[in-house]
Amino acid sequence: MVRRVTTNGTMYSYKSTLQRTYRGLNAASNKVITNRQFNSYSEDPAAATKAFQLRRARWNTEAQMASNDRVAGKFSQGWDTLDEVYDKLTNELGNFSALRGSSDPTASGRRALGQSMIATAESIVFSMNSKYTDEYIFAGADGMNAPFAWDTDGDLTYRGIKVDLDPKDPSLQPQKAEYSIDITSLNLQAGDEIQFDGEGAIIQTDGDVDATMNNFVTAYNAKAGKEYEASYKDGKFTLKALKDGAVQNAPVSNVRRDTETTYSSVTVNEDVEGQDDKTAEAREAQEALKAMLGETTFVDLGMGFEEDENTGKIIPATAFNQALCGLKYLGGSDAQTAAGEPYGGYGKDSDGDPLNIISIIKKTGELLYNCDQDSGAWAEDGDPAWGVKDPETGEINEYAAVRDIDRLIEKLQNAMGKVSVTHVDLDTEVAFLDSNKERLKELDDTLNNQIVGVEDMDPADAITSLMWAQYSYNAALKIGNGILSQSLLDYLS
Numbered sequence: 001m002v003r004r005v006t007t008n009g010t011m012y013s014y015k016s017t018l019q020r021t022y023r024g025l026n027a028a029s030n031k032v033i034t035n036r037q038f039n040s041y042s043e044d045p046a047a048a049t050k051a052f053q054l055r056r057a058r059w060n061t062e063a064q065m066a067s068n069d070r071v072a073g074k075f076s077q078g079w080d081t082l083d084e085v086y087d088k089l090t091n092e093l094g095n096f097s098a099l100r101g102s103s104d105p106t107a108s109g110r111r112a113l114g115q116s117m118i119a120t121a122e123s124i125v126f127s128m129n130s131k132y133t134d135e136y137i138f139a140g141a142d143g144m145n146a147p148f149a150w151d152t153d154g155d156l157t158y159r160g161i162k163v164d165l166d167p168k169d170p171s172l173q174p175q176k177a178e179y180s181i182d183i184t185s186l187n188l189q190a191g192d193e194i195q196f197d198g199e200g201a202i203i204q205t206d207g208d209v210d211a212t213m214n215n216f217v218t219a220y221n222a223k224a225g226k227e228y229e230a231s232y233k234d235g236k237f238t239l240k241a242l243k244d245g246a247v248q249n250a251p252v253s254n255v256r257r258d259t260e261t262t263y264s265s266v267t268v269n270e271d272v273e274g275q276d277d278k279t280a281e282a283r284e285a286q287e288a289l290k291a292m293l294g295e296t297t298f299v300d301l302g303m304g305f306e307e308d309e310n311t312g313k314i315i316p317a318t319a320f321n322q323a324l325c326g327l328k329y330l331g332g333s334d335a336q337t338a339a340g341e342p343y344g345g346y347g348k349d350s351d352g353d354p355l356n357i358i359s360i361i362k363k364t365g366e367l368l369y370n371c372d373q374d375s376g377a378w379a380e381d382g383d384p385a386w387g388v389k390d391p392e393t394g395e396i397n398e399y400a401a402v403r404d405i406d407r408l409i410e411k412l413q414n415a416m417g418k419v420s421v422t423h424v425d426l427d428t429e430v431a432f433l434d435s436n437k438e439r440l441k442e443l444d445d446t447l448n449n450q451i452v453g454v455e456d457m458d459p460a461d462a463i464t465s466l467m468w469a470q471y472s473y474n475a476a477l478k479i480g481n482g483i484l485s486q487s488l489l490d491y492l493s
Contacts, residue, residue, distance in 0.1 A: 021472045021475075024472060031457050036455055036457065037454070037455055037457055047454050047455070050454050051451060051454045051455050054447055054450050054451045054454065055451060057447055058444060058447040058448060058451065060300075060302075061302065061440055061443050061444045061447060062444060063300075064300055064301055064302040064440055065437065065440045065441065065444065067299050067300065067301060068301050068302075068433055068436055068437050068440060069437065070133075071299060071301070071320065071322045071433060072430065072433035072434065072437065073132060073133075074132040074133075074135070074137055074322065074324075075322075075324070075426060075429055075430045075433060076430050077130065077132045077137055078130075078132075078137045078138065078324055078426060079423070079426050079427055079430055081127050081128065081130050081137065081138075082329055082419070082422070082423045082426060083423065084127055085124050085127055085128070085330075085419070086416070086419055086420065086423060088120050088123065088124060088127075089120070089124075089357065089361065089412070089416050089419070090416070091120075092113075092116065092117050092120050092361065093409070093412060093413065093416065095113055095116065096113060096117075096364075096409060110368050110371050111368065111369050111371060113365075113368055114364075114365045114366065114367070114368030114369030114370070114371075115365065115369055116365070117361050117362070117364055117365030117368065118362055118365035118366060118369065119365075120361055120365070121358050121359075121361045121362035121365065122150075122362075124357075124358050124361075125148045125149070125150070125156070125358060128147065128148050128326050128330070128358075129146045129147060129148055137324055138324050138325065138326030138329070139159070139324075139326070140159070140292050140293075140295045140323045140324065140325040140326075141292075141295040141296070141297050141323045142159060145159065147159055147326050148326060148358075155359075156354075156356060156358055156359050156362075158289060158292065158326065158327055158346070159292060161285050161288050161289060162285055163289070163327065163345070163346050163354070163356050163359065164346075164347070164348060164354040164356065164359050165281065165282035165285040165286060165347070166282055166286060166346075166347035166348040167279050167280075167282040167283040167286060168347070168348070169282065169347075169348045169352055170350070170351075170352045171352055172278050172279045172282055210232075213232040214232055216230070216232075217230045217231060217232045286346065286347055289327060289344070289346045289347075290341065290342045290346075292325055292327070293325045293327055293328060293342035293343070293344045293346075294342055295323050295325065296314075296316070296321045296323055297321065297322050297323040298314045298316075298319035298320065298321055298322075299319065299320050299322050300319060300320075301319070301320045301433075301436055301440075302436070302439070302440050302443070303317070303318050303319060303320065304317075304318030304319075305318050305319050306318045320433075324426075325344065327344035327345050327346050327356070328342075328343060328344045328345075328422060329345075329419060329422045329423070329426065330344075330345035330356050330357050330358060330415075330419065331344075331345030331355045331356050331357040331360070331415040331418055331419065332344050332345055332355060332418050332422075333347075333349060333355050345357060345358075345359075345415070349411075351407065353407070353408060353411055355415070357412065357415040357416065357419060360408055360411055360412050360415055361412060363408060364405055364408040364409060364412065367404055367405050367408070368405065
């Protein structure tokens, strides 16, 4: 069967072919202009899906790069601050060494150094309260409030909590205080003596002890406002507390003689009232500081940023902690590390001295400043500047203040060493952030290259396709010239 060729059929076929070739020419032209493989999801679903995944990964990488730059700036500024603090400490320690080594240090020099050290401690506080952008660098997880300050007692605080409180502080441990109780009614004669052991039992006496002690017990229990009830039985004298907070059956240590013929008091050993409250306060303060040292503010820097399935918390190995607690960089104790506690300049050591380097330098400065303003000594005029000369041996016995200063200076040197170590630790973290930035940049370049490979066309291929499309379109036009009449062509034109 022969197909019938008609003018309308030929016209329809030609128009369809011409439109198809024109669409191909237009598509090839757009690819050359945009240099893209596709401009809509429907053109190439597989490539479009892969391109979306790559672009999302690159967006995340660029966000991580921005976070890395911000954190690196904060840590670099923190490193500079610690460097400034270390220089101040080194300078003050050098001034003290020069003064201490002088053969005849003057009072003005000593007081001036003390004033300078106090000012240095205060300036270090200002330095540690430095900001980066709108956040305090060393405030831990609370970057909106200044971390360090001095309270009304002149003590250093970190985020409102006293830094130098320690429940193990010797001054807060249950101590023994002396309570004097009048025993003049004993009427002991010269040479009579009564001694007690640690439990209050008589171990040595002269005279009629039983009669004397019974008389004293009767007289003492008749007194108004007494705090204990006295008793004497089987050679043992005891005082039973009558109010809360005192020790029951407080042991008596001895009878004290005021004159050769008069014994005026009994010394009673008792726990100091209020120590439990102070110890509890110190314990709460230290626990709060430990919690601050353990604070975390994780940021995604391209290390995974995953949560633990069981706890729902960020896995530390997959994120970077940008919280900087200033206490970590101002001293600390090896005992803290050995005990598995957070390391940092909080609390006190076994001597009752602060571990925080700011408190150490201020305490040393106050001791220096409190010397005599004329002689520079801590005693009467005429004594050697750093101690009292023994008239028999000629040796100079240092004042307690001088011994305290020497002890604190030694601890200041040790604390400076620890500041140096933590300074290096911070420098290591800055170096990590710099290297991580380079890694993220390389990852960003790799993702960009992959995106280009999926979305963009090769220019040579695009131009070749355009030339073929142009050739096909021209061929279609030429065919039209051969098969259609002039009048029809005129009509089409």
